Amino acid sequence: MDKGNVWKFGDNIDTDAIIPGRYLTINDPKELAKHVFEGARPEFAQNVAKGDIIAAGRNFGCGSSREHAPLALKGAGIYCIIAKSFARIFFRNAINIGLPVLECKEAERISEGDALKVDFKKGIIENETKKEKYQVVSMPEFILKIMESGGLIEYTKARL
Amino acid sequence: MSGQTISEKIFSRAARKPVLAGEFVLADIDCAMTHDITGPLAVKGFYKILEGRKEKRVWDPDKIVILFDHQVPADSLDAASNHMMLRSFAEEQGILNYDIYEGVCHQVMPEKGHVLPGDLIIGSDSHTCTYGALGAFSTGVGSTDMASAFATGKLWFKVPQSIKFEISGKLPDRVYAKDVILHIIGDVGADGATYAACEYCGPTVKDMNISERMTMCNMAIEMGGKAGIVEPDEKTETYLKVRIPGFKFDSRWRSDEDADYVRRHEYDISALEPQVACPHNVDNVKGVSEVEGTKIDQIFIGSCTNGRFEDLKVVAEVLGDNKIAEGVRVIIIPASRDEYMKVLKAGFIEQFVEAGVLVEAPCCGPCMGGSFGLLGDGEIGLATSNRNFRGRQGSAKAFVYLCSPATAAASALKGRITDPRAV
Ligand code: SF4
Numbered sequence: 001m002d003k004g005n006v007w008k009f010g011d012n013i014d015t016d017a018i019i020p021g022r023y024l025t026i027n028d029p030k031e032l033a034k035h036v037f038e039g040a041r042p043e044f045a046q047n048v049a050k051g052d053i054i055a056a057g058r059n060f061g062c063g064s065s066r067e068h069a070p071l072a073l074k075g076a077g078i079y080c081i082i083a084k085s086f087a088r089i090f091f092r093n094a095i096n097i098g099l100p101v102l103e104c105k106e107a108e109r110i111s112e113g114d115a116l117k118v119d120f121k122k123g124i125i126e127n128e129t130k131k132e133k134y135q136v137v138s139m140p141e142f143i144l145k146i147m148e149s150g151g152l153i154e155y156t157k158a159r160l
Numbered sequence: 161m162s163g164q165t166i167s168e169k170i171f172s173r174a175a176r177k178p179v180l181a182g183e184f185v186l187a188d189i190d191c192a193m194t195h196d197i198t199g200p201l202a203v204k205g206f207y208k209i210l211e212g213r214k215e216k217r218v219w220d221p222d223k224i225v226i227l228f229d230h231q232v233p234a235d236s237l238d239a240a241s242n243h244m245m246l247r248s249f250a251e252e253q254g255i256l257n258y259d260i261y262e263g264v265c266h267q268v269m270p271e272k273g274h275v276l277p278g279d280l281i282i283g284s285d286s287h288t289c290t291y292g293a294l295g296a297f298s299t300g301v302g303s304t305d306m307a308s309a310f311a312t313g314k315l316w317f318k319v320p321q322s323i324k325f326e327i328s329g330k331l332p333d334r335v336y337a338k339d340v341i342l343h344i345i346g347d348v349g350a351d352g353a354t355y356a357a358c359e360y361c362g363p364t365v366k367d368m369n370i371s372e373r374m375t376m377c378n379m380a381i382e383m384g385g386k387a388g389i390v391e392p393d394e395k396t397e398t399y400l401k402v403r404i405p406g407f408k409f410d411s412r413w414r415s416d417e418d419a420d421y422v423r424r425h426e427y428d429i430s431a432l433e434p435q436v437a438c439p440h441n442v443d444n445v446k447g448v449s450e451v452e453g454t455k456i457d458q459i460f461i462g463s464c465t466n467g468r469f470e471d472l473k474v475v476a477e478v479l480g481d482n483k484i485a486e487g488v489r490v491i492i493i494p495a496s497r498d499e500y501m502k503v504l505k506a507g508f509i510e511q512f513v514e515a516g517v518l519v520e521a522p523c524c525g526p527c528m529g530g531s532f533g534l535l536g537d538g539e540i541g542l543a544t545s546n547r548n549f550r551g552r553q554g555s556a557k558a559f560v561y562l563c564s565p566a567t568a569a570a571s572a573l574k575g576r577i578t579d580p581r582a583v
Contacts, residue, residue, distance in 0.1 A: 012350050012441060016549040020556070021530030024197045025231070025238030027204065039556025059351035059384065063549060064528075065286040067201055067302040088355050088386055089286055093302035140184055142316070156308045157209050 029075025050077035061090025098151035163416025205307025219313035263496030263522030266464035295392030329430030337372035346445025354384030463545035467495030478569035485575030
């Protein structure tokens with residue numbers, strides 16, 4: 001079980017908001033992290049702490065296929081992202097780079113600053129601040145395997 | 161087994177077994193495209209996968225296409241070194257690299273004959289869904305997916321459910337495919353088709369040429385779609401015959417009568433007015449009459465959505481001999497070298513420059529806000545491209561409206577958002 005504090009976002013958070021186009025020549029997660037949410041939430045990059053969690057509404061990560069978006073969040077130390085739903089390419093990319101993404105129908109119950117404990121194996125999110133528990137939408141076996149391998153690179157490497 | 165949609169048929173072939181929506185498959189990739197923004201990470205990932213091996217070869221160099229379009233010509237040292245890295249990767253692996261010469265990926269791929277009906281194509285760019293205009297299943301993936309495909313030629317997919325968009329009615333004067341797709345996105349919302357294949361059909365789509373179908377498929381991602389797709393027909397055949405020597409039309413690639421759809425939407429567009437997507441979401445769509453008069457600082461006409469000859473011909477018609485309004489900057493970028501040549505030969509380039517337009521060489525230009533033509537704080541942009549997210553074309557304090565080439569051209573004459581039927 002791991003713990004983290006929540007940064008709360010709304011619906012339709014797009015990849016341009018996560019990392020603007022002008023930074024896409026950067027390929028290093030730590031460098032990308034300096035500009036994460038620059039326009040949308042300027043205080044984020046400064047104040048985010050390792051192990052923090054993002055909770056959001058519907059369609060998180062919509063827009064471009066830039067892997068720079070989940071990479072920037074990973075580089076910023078984000079531990080996992082919980083959303084009501086994810087945009088398809090972002091969802092794939094996050095899993096592929098080993099950044100856990102959890103779909104949770106009750107994501108809107110989570111508020112800014114809440115302390116969460118996440119049990120990936122059981123698919124349970126525990127909101128310590130609100131004393132509530134939420135169920136995560138379960139994922140197919142082989143996607144869990146990709147996550148357990150640490151991402152698609154390691155997963156593919158092991159199976160070549 | 162019940163009937164299959166065209167998408168299910170394509171996945172059945174690529175997975176070498178009959179499949180229906182919802183199944184997970186490991187599918188063979190027919191073609192993979194990558195470009196200057198997402199390519200470098202894909203190449204890095206590829207070498208990581210093959211770390212420790214003597215042979216570091218891609219699965220099939222003939223099935224990969226590389227090109228540069230987002231930061232062209234290189235606009236920074238970082239872009240230059242990304243280009244260099246991809247150049248040497250292509251050369252070392254024997255991969256076709258169009259480099260900076262041909263234009264925007266989603267225009268170049270169909271145009272150069274890399275897209276066939278029934279193919280499963282991936283591109284490390286979200287608008288890869290464009291190639292569905294030719295009856296291929298094409299979808300955007302990230303760099304790590306691309307790296308894995310480079311190494312193995314395969315990728316995992318969930319066979320998508322399909323949504324049928326049946327469109328009827330004759331397009332009214334100065335109303336185009338762009339208005340239709342904006343209207344649809346406004347109707348279903350930014351996540352209205354998440355994970356699904358958006359199948360466009362009906363008499364209006366039948367009547368559309370390939371350029372218009374590309375506009376429709378291009379924007380499937382803006383409602384969350386995994387792909388946009390149109391059943392190939394004689395128009396597809398005509399388009400491909402001149403591009404692919406010996407091309408044979410295969411009537412297999414169509415949806416069965418009894419195929420299963422998660423949803424069906426019907427639209428009669430015969431009374432549709434020109435549409436505009438307002439800041440800061442593509443699904444914030446209004447009729448042009450509601451936003452008419454909004455003052456504009458910059459107009460961008462181009463991109464993989466609307467940068468083809470057919471689009472620029474409309475722009476030329478609407479502009480006529482007139483000059484653009486004072487105080488508005490207008491940038492026109494044909495989507496590819498071929499389209500540029502057509503526009504050039506038709507005399508439009510001269511007409512545009514005379515009108516006061518800045519015409520640039522084929523590339524993505526201001527579309528992604530990663531290169532030139534950025535909007536400053538508080539500025540208002542109008543564009544024929546596909547995204548108006550906050551910060552997409554420069555400052556997070558700028559505003560972007562999306563519209564058809566006709567509406568963009570009419571607005572260029574007035575410096576304000578203008579109904580193209582009024583000029
Ligand atoms: S023109 Fe715009 S949407 Fe199309 S590939 Fe280039 S940046 Fe992406």
